[in-house]
Amino acid sequence: MISPETEAACKEELLVKERNLEEYLESHSQVLAGELPRDREELAGARQNREIETYNHNNSRQMLIDVKTALKKLKTHSFGVCVKCQNDIREDRLRARPWVSRCKSCQEKVGLRIN
Numbered sequence: 001m002i003s004p005e006t007e008a009a010c011k012e013e014l015l016v017k018e019r020n021l022e023e024y025l026e027s028h029s030q031v032l033a034g035e036l037p038r039d040r041e042e043l044a045g046a047r048q049n050r051e052i053e054t055y056n057h058n059n060s061r062q063m064l065i066d067v068k069t070a071l072k073k074l075k076t077h078s079f080g081v082c083v084k085c086q087n088d089i090r091e092d093r094l095r096a097r098p099w100v101s102r103c104k105s106c107q108e109k110v111g112l113r114i115n
Helices: 004-033 040-075 091-096 104-110
Strands: none
Touching: 004 040, 004 091
């Protein structure tokens, strides 16, 4: 069980993160929708930039999903519980990244990158 102070700090950070990600995704969706240049030399650079933007956009979209999931868990009082082992996630981990859904041990077992 996490402390009320940690829960409040995490909620505040999640709300700010949610707002920032939504703003980023909205503004960068327009960038991704733009036309590519016709000049052959400019096209190579533009394609590379678009690939990077697409990668960043997809990562941000996934992080927004994780943030919204964490906010829902706060409402249902299941925040801070690992989705794999059902043990509590350490408070210092939650304060660092309140959108995480696994404890450190389970995260290491699945070998996924931590956002």
